[in-house]
Amino acid sequence: MFNSISGIFTGRTAESIYIETHGIEWEVFVPALSADRFGAAGSTVRVYTWLYHREDQMKLFGFLTPADRSLFLDLIKVEGIGPKQALKILSGLDSKALEAALEAGDVAQLQSIPGIGKKTAQKMVLALKGQLTGLHDTGRPEPAKKSEFDDIITALIDMGYDRKRAAETVESIAQSMRTSGIDPTAKEEEIFRTSIVTLSST
Structure with missing residues (x-):
């Protein structure tokens, strides 16, 4: 499955950007708040x-x-929130502020997002407080030492x-x-497959 696309930024609309890779132009739907941060037309960009x-x-x-993508994937886990509404939520509140509001249970802040009422805000807090997988700096400590298998761990997180x-x-x-007596760094694909089986059965 696609993890990211790197190519030439060719333009934008109110809700999407265009990236050209090897003669193919992709339309990618992005949060409105980040649309202007992908760069200028003609520049090389990477989008997750x-x-x-x-x-x-x-x-x-x-x-x-990847953290913004993880937050999007967390949002669509909430009952009643689909990809389109999740994108609107990320368009209405900066991702760091959104994460902070969810971790703090700040229903009022969540209600400031256009289209989000009190009931939906409460459901978001109930489902996601303490459960976010892609926190920036909202208080959840990151591991002091990075694992040599960070790419595998990140891929598993992106799978939910x-x-x-x-x-x-x-x-x-x-x-x-x-x-x-096996060098695990030479068996990353096997570790990834075995991890999925293990996590799916527990």
């Missing part, structure tokens, strides 16, 4: 993506950072798995390989 695919439509959503469980599972599998 998520593909929405249904029988009757296909849309590519894009974000400045909890950050702590994903990290613990990956490290456990890697340690088992070391105990067996």
Whole structure:
């Protein structure tokens, strides 16, 4: 699946940007607040993506950072919030401010987002407070030491798995390989597959 697209920024609309890669121009739907931050026409940009695919439509959503994408994926887990509304939410409140409001349970701040009423704001807090997977700087401590398998852990988080469980599972599998005399850094694909099986069964 697509993780990101790098190419030439060719233009923007009110709700999307255009990126050309090897003769193909992609339309990527982005939060309005970040649309102007992708750069000027003609510049080389990278956008982190998520593909929405249904029988009757296909849309590519894009974000400045993996953390912004993770926040979007967290939002669509909330009952009643689909990709289109999640994008509107990210267009109404900066991602860092949104994360802070969710972690603080600030319903009033969430209601300041156009189209978000009290009931939806409360559902967002109930579902996401303490559960966000892509925090910036809202109070949740990051691991003091980065794992050598950060790419695998990030991929699992993007699939919807909890950050702590994903990290613990990956490290456990890697340690088992070391105990067996196997270099885990040479078996990253195997670690990734085994982690998915383990996380899906617990």
